Amino acid sequence: MSFCHGLRLLYSQLPLFSRELNRPWCRYVSSSLALSSEKRASDFNSFVPRTNTCGELRSAHVGQEVTLCGWIQYQRQGLFLVLRDFQGLTQIIIPQDEAHSHVKKVLYDAPVESVVRVTGTVTSRPPGQKNPRMPTGDIEVKVKTAEVLNSCKKLPFEIKDFIKKSESLRMQYRYLDLRSFQMQHNLRLRSQMIMKMREYLCYLHGFVDVETPTLFKRTPGVCMLLVIHPGLLQSYRQLTCSCGAFNFNCRYFQVARCYRDEGSKPDRQPEFTQIDIEMSFVDQAGIQKLIEGLLQYSWPNERGPITIPFPSMSYAEALAEYGTDKPDTRFGMKIIDVSDVFRNVEIGFVQNAVNKPQGTVKAICIPQGARHLQNKDFEALKESAKSQFNQEVLHLILKPDESLKSPLRKFLSEEQQSELIKALKVQADDVVLLAAGEHEKVCLVLGNMRLESANLLELRGLVLRDPTAFHFLWVVDFPLFLHKEENPAELESAHHPFTAPHPSDTSLLYSEPAKVRSQHYDLVLNGSEIGGGSIRIHNAEQQRFVLETVLKEDPELLSHLLEALKSGAPPHGGIALGLDRLICLVAGAPSIRDVIAFPKSFKGRDLMSNAPDYITPEELEPYHIQVAWPAAEAEANKN
Amino acid sequence: MSFCHGLRLLYSQLPLFSRELNRPWCRYVSSSLALSSEKRASDFNSFVPRTNTCGELRSAHVGQEVTLCGWIQYQRQGLFLVLRDFQGLTQIIIPQDEAHSHVKKVLYDAPVESVVRVTGTVTSRPPGQKNPRMPTGDIEVKVKTAEVLNSCKKLPFEIKDFIKKSESLRMQYRYLDLRSFQMQHNLRLRSQMIMKMREYLCYLHGFVDVETPTLFKRTPGVCMLLVIHPGLLQSYRQLTCSCGAFNFNCRYFQVARCYRDEGSKPDRQPEFTQIDIEMSFVDQAGIQKLIEGLLQYSWPNERGPITIPFPSMSYAEALAEYGTDKPDTRFGMKIIDVSDVFRNVEIGFVQNAVNKPQGTVKAICIPQGARHLQNKDFEALKESAKSQFNQEVLHLILKPDESLKSPLRKFLSEEQQSELIKALKVQADDVVLLAAGEHEKVCLVLGNMRLESANLLELRGLVLRDPTAFHFLWVVDFPLFLHKEENPAELESAHHPFTAPHPSDTSLLYSEPAKVRSQHYDLVLNGSEIGGGSIRIHNAEQQRFVLETVLKEDPELLSHLLEALKSGAPPHGGIALGLDRLICLVAGAPSIRDVIAFPKSFKGRDLMSNAPDYITPEELEPYHIQVAWPAAEAEANKN
CATH class of the missing domain: 3.30.930.10 (Bira Bifunctional Protein; Domain 2)
Incomplete structure (x- = not known):
């Protein structure tokens, strides 16, 4: 057999493939296999007519006769090809001698992504042609027989991770997208x-x-x-x-x-x-x-x-410091209450805020914000607070000379300015975002500003949230109950009506339920x-009290639950x-x-099968169901 | 502390409990635990305030202070009780001394099935009072503290396996039924x-x-x-x-x-x-x-x-020998074709049958049927064949003198009689059920008779199907396709349209699809x-042929599948x-x-929560759905 070693382009010489093999997931494939085989080695070749997967062969296999099944990832001039399966890639050398002309023709004619089975001998790659970045890069397989199990038409995109695809294309051809190493x-x-x-x-x-x-x-x-x-x-x-x-x-x-x-x-x-x-x-x-x-x-x-x-962290603390019930603690920029600094400052909106019940002035400090953010960023942040929360936010910058740059400055005494700087630990080039109003609302606004500023800073190349940190x-x-938005005199469950009260607050349940944690x-x-x-609540009487007295629900609807609780729960x-x-x-x-293997798109649709689909009235008849379309949609469906 | 050993009724002396503990599932509880702990011992007490389950304590634990949680299975005169959890039963001795009067009162007042937590010391049972049939029968726990975690009302049935309950009661109170050891x-x-x-x-x-x-x-x-x-x-x-x-x-x-x-x-x-x-x-x-x-x-x-x-076994063989595609091979009584015996017998219905295409005479032999079954049983079997399949079945008995007892006898020559006896290997007191007609129908009828006779014999105490055999x-x-019942000229998939043809029959697909396996x-x-x-079929053209040409389906409906097959499946x-x-x-x-933890009843209803329930038209409005009841049901729902 004669193999044209001089002519063929080696896998290691293909820059695109090399780039792909350097990507971090290549490491995961092997390490996560180790995870699954802690107990016993998984046999990926049981029950099927192959001896090895395309990710398995190493120098130790040289000389062995092997059978591989996989997809043609790449084929070059009838000289060699790269075979891919879910475990990796193997380089296959196509025989060039007359005796194997049939094998050569089969593999030469097979389109990329066709499914083939090949049998051949594992050989060491010639010196200088090994690819250390590829797990199977020390070997290649010299083919003796080959069979196309299924031919492949031209695909809408190549199955290579470095090929960029729109998400809608990936979703429409999910069965192709799922062949990627990443998925x-x-x-x-x-x-x-x-x-x-x-x-x-x-x-x-x-x-x-x-x-x-x-x-x-x-x-x-x-x-x-x-x-x-x-x-x-x-x-x-x-x-x-x-x-x-x-x-x-x-x-x-x-x-x-x-x-x-x-x-x-x-x-x-x-x-x-x-x-x-x-x-x-x-x-x-x-x-x-x-x-x-x-x-x-x-x-x-x-x-x-x-x-x-x-x-x-308590919910109260999370709200006060991060303005959310799901704080991202990978970075600082916590919310700080500066009401005391502003209590005697003669600014109308501040006085309006702090004199109301739950009224506060709070701020977050964006470290080095003045260096990385521009005026349009601050305007965008303020606009976001206005449109999402109907809340004014002011920004202050600590200049390199340690003086504050802000329209607020003239209302603040020197002492108040330095108190503010101290409370917020502001340093030169830091930016302060400040809001005054009712405690919870101000927290939510500043919690939001905190995340939006972090996004802006990261867009500018800073790393606030370490992607490798967990x-x-x-x-x-x-709180066990919340005031209903539409009628604050009534309470509703913060989570669900079976949640037990905090052991320290049990007696409050009967006197001031709104205060129960x-x-x-x-x-x-x-x-x-x-x-x-x-x-969960396990006492039937407590459960009934919550449902009937606090939540005004009809407890009969939950009678099977109450019965179960009374039966030795x-x-x-x-x-x-x-x-x-x-x-x-x-x-x-x-x-x-x-x-997720087969997710739905943004609108809950499956772009591959185009589900959900319409059902005809005839199909619905056995179920006694009719669909009554709103006039506008009915019109649209006709077209 | 003084324990009234002389007075108390010991667990081992309660015949009802003993009976329960002898039941076969008691063995399973411990053996199946061994199964789950092959790798590591499961810790059933992690994360909860108990030291042991109620099935764990043995002589080796004597002297240890333990905390158990469980349900009161039984309580006797404030002297002792039996505590149950999902792992077993433990006998608890209630202290009788003044210093523990509170503990005694708590446990005495707690109704059966109340949930309690007790702390105490493991002690050896006094000589003669050990219960070898109970895994914890060597020990008992002398209680020091006790707490009722939830009291229990009077239940609709006791949580004891020997108490017989109707299935509808078990379903209605599934949360109680699930506490049984069997479930x-x-x-x-x-x-x-x-x-x-x-x-x-x-x-x-x-x-x-x-x-x-x-x-x-x-x-x-x-x-x-x-x-x-x-x-x-x-x-x-x-x-x-x-x-x-x-x-x-x-x-x-x-x-x-x-x-x-x-x-x-x-x-x-x-x-x-x-x-x-x-x-x-x-x-x-x-x-x-x-x-x-x-x-x-x-x-x-x-x-x-x-x-x-x-x-x-091939489907054809299963049908011919057992009259079904799911043969119960734990017992014999196979269907035997006796057409050759009857080919020259001058009986009208037999001649009618054997002269038609696929016409046959077949029989099963019920060993010792004459001893265990009576005339009314044979009548019931024939009636069943008539009503389910519209098929006549005859029965013949081989009398102890080796002569046949049957109205058929007079139509059969001596030679034909002995041929029949030989073909079916009939012995004295065996009963033969015989049917004539089209092959498949006769097989189905006799397959059904085979199972019905087996049920009858087992009702009489015989064991044909070993319950421990698998x-x-x-x-x-x-067959890949079946003729449609409503239009035998058309074919439908026997299973589903993606099933691949048998490799030996691939060429038949295009010529005689009805014959393809x-x-x-x-x-x-x-x-x-x-x-x-x-x-499954992986070739797109073969799949399209099956859908379009054989099954007359609109292949556009399955376009995403055909596309996928063409893309290197x-x-x-x-x-x-x-x-x-x-x-x-x-x-x-x-x-x-x-x-199944929460199954539905025969009619698909959940008897515990009474689901499914009716939904009001108001609840359906957001979904543009209406329910149009058939007149009769609408009337019934009004009431």
Whole structure:
């Protein structure tokens, strides 16, 4: 056999491929495999007519006869090709001698992305042609037989990670997009993390995986009627809360599909997956410890270790310091109350604010803001506060000469100016954003300004939020009830009506329910809420009081729950983690759609199959259902 | 402390409890725990304020101070009680001295099934009072402190396995029923088997767990629109078949919730769970080997080993010998063709039958039927054949003197009689059921008679089907297409339109499609179909031919599948196992409702929450949906 070594372009010499192989996910593919094979080596070749995957062969295999199956990633002039499967890439040398002219023709004629099976001998690459950046870069396979299992038409895009594709194109051809190493890696990472969670729960802590129904009755607070697209006939109901009925077992979990009735946002999907955990005899600290252990156990090696226990913060503190219930603690710029500085300052809007109940003046300090941000940035920030919250925000700059630059300056005494600088620890070139008004509103505005300023600074090239850092945070001590927006005299549940009151506040429940804190807890990672749960009420009388007296609900609708509580329900609590969002953060993916095999688009549509689709009246008849279109939509559908 | 040893009734002396502890599931509880802890010991006490479960304490714990949480199973005169949790039962001795009068009062006043936490010291039971049939029977716990965590009202039934409850009562109070050891055991077995399957797939064979959407477009053959209860607004759609879109990954599986639009039968539920497996580059033998390995690996120790490979039978053979596509091979009584015996017998209906195309005379032999069955049984069997299949069945008895007793006898020569006896291997007191007609129909009737006779014999106390035996069977070589019942000139898919033709029959596809066998395979266990799958078509042109030319479907509806096949789809195949039914058989439960935490009743209703419920027109308005009741139901709903 004669192989034209001199002529062929070697894989290592193709700059595009080399670039691809240098990307960080190449490392993940091998390291995450190590994760799955901690117990036993996975056999990827069982039950199929191949001897190896395309990611497996090394110098140790030289001389072996192998059979590989894969997709043609690249083919060059009938001399060699690169075969790809879900495990990697292998260079294949096409025989040039007459005796193998059939093999050469088969492989030469096969379009890129065709599926082939080849048999041949593993050989060492000639000196100087090894590719150290490719796991199989020491070897190549000299082919003896080849068979095209399926030919491939011209594709709308190439299956190479360095090819940029619009998201809508990726969604329309999801079955192609899923062949990319990045999607393969994300889905494998997802599978492995969830499997490790199951191990932790089942094998280490005696949990039972129990499947609960998705078809359930509509009950207040625990159920939602979900219709994916108004007028299209998908109505889904689900009992989302693990109510008293699960008391039968001390330790229950489920990886459950859930549905929500809203469009798809970058971090939301109409279908999503969560792990539900429910335990008897547990308190808040117990659930937190369990979850910390769960995340530590399932955390992929490639992301480095995480430290437990996670820090904890009350909801009041999170609101006051970060202006949100999901603080991103990877960076500072906390909200600081400067009401005391401004109490005697004669500015109308400040006086108006501080003299009202809950009135405050607060500020955040953007370090080195004057160097990186321009006037148009400050105007954009102020405009955003105005349009989103109807709130005025002022900005002050500390000049290099340590004097304040701001229209406010003339209203502040020298002493007040230095008090302000001290309170905010302002340094030269720092920018202060200041707002006056009711406590909660000012916090929310400044929390928002904090994130928007961080985005602006990062657009300018600064790194405030380390993308390799994972900051977990428990947010606790939420209020149990909130005043209804439309009628502040009435209360509604802050989370759901089964949440137990904080043990220190139980007596307040009967006197001042609005002041009661709950035993609800949220888990936040890098500013995203990835989970939430609570200790539930197990006392039937307390549950009835909450439903009937505080929330004015008809308790008959929940009679089966009240009956269950009276029938020896143990104290219990639980938590649910949103797996799509968690895994998106772990994978460092830009959207949860990158960790879901078949996601829906922004509008809840599946661009591949074009679902949801219309159903004809004839198809609906057996179900006694009719669709009554609003006039405008009916008109549109006719066309 | 003084304990009234002389007075108290010991646990071992309570005949009811003893009976309960002798039941076979008591063995399972401990053996299945061993299964889950193969790798590491599960800690059932992590994260909760107890030191042990109620099933854990042994002589080795004597002297230890322990804290237990559980339900009061039994309390006797303030002297002792039995505490139960999901792991077992522990006997608790109540202190009788003045210093502990508070503890005594708390435990004396607590109703049965109240939830309590007790702390005390493990002591050895006095000589003669140990209970060898109870895992914790060597010890008891002398209580020092006790706390009622939740009191229990009078329950509709006691939580004791020996108490007989109607199924509707069990369903209405499912949260109580789930506290029974039997249900606890079944659900734990289910969780463990599925976890072992995941291990086998993920860790041993490199599969990835990929979640697929449940909200999908309606396409022919792959989708079903499901409405749980006509007129009630749950419509569910699902792509049940793993089509070409999954080709992205070589090895995919999913434990998926599926929905079906029909009432609940003993072995059917509107929601059910299956494990879907899909592989690239695999053939039928590969999938079969994979599944045999999967079942062997996940099989619970307590059920003894299973032997692989499983036997295999063609569909034609299954129909001819067992009259069904899911033969129960635990017993004989196979169908035997006796057409040759009857070809020259001058009986009108026999001649009518054998002279038609596919005409046959067939029979089954019920061994010792004359001893165990009576005339009314034979009449019932014949009546059943008549009403279900409109088919006459005759019965013949071989008397102890080796002569036939039957009205047929006079039409049969001596030679024909002995030929018949020889063909069917009839012995004295055996009964023969005989039918004449078209091959398939006669097979179906006699297959049905075979099962009905077996039921009758077992009602009389015979054991034909060993309840501890597990007979797996592959049924293969199904026809690819069937003639439509309403129009026999047209063909429809026997399974679904993506099933690949049998490799030996590929050319027949274009000439005589009705004769083509498929690469579909069913897995049968003890006469129940527990799984099915196929090698799928991966060639776009073949798929288009099947859809367009054979099935007359509009291929545009499946354009995304055809596009995917043309884009480098590898050869692939898969299988789905119905987990509810499989686990029901493994657990030896009478109904799949006994292995599902919250099943629906026969009519698809949830008797606990009374779901599904009616939705008011106001609730439906945002979704532009109306319900139009048929007149009769509308009238009924008014009342």
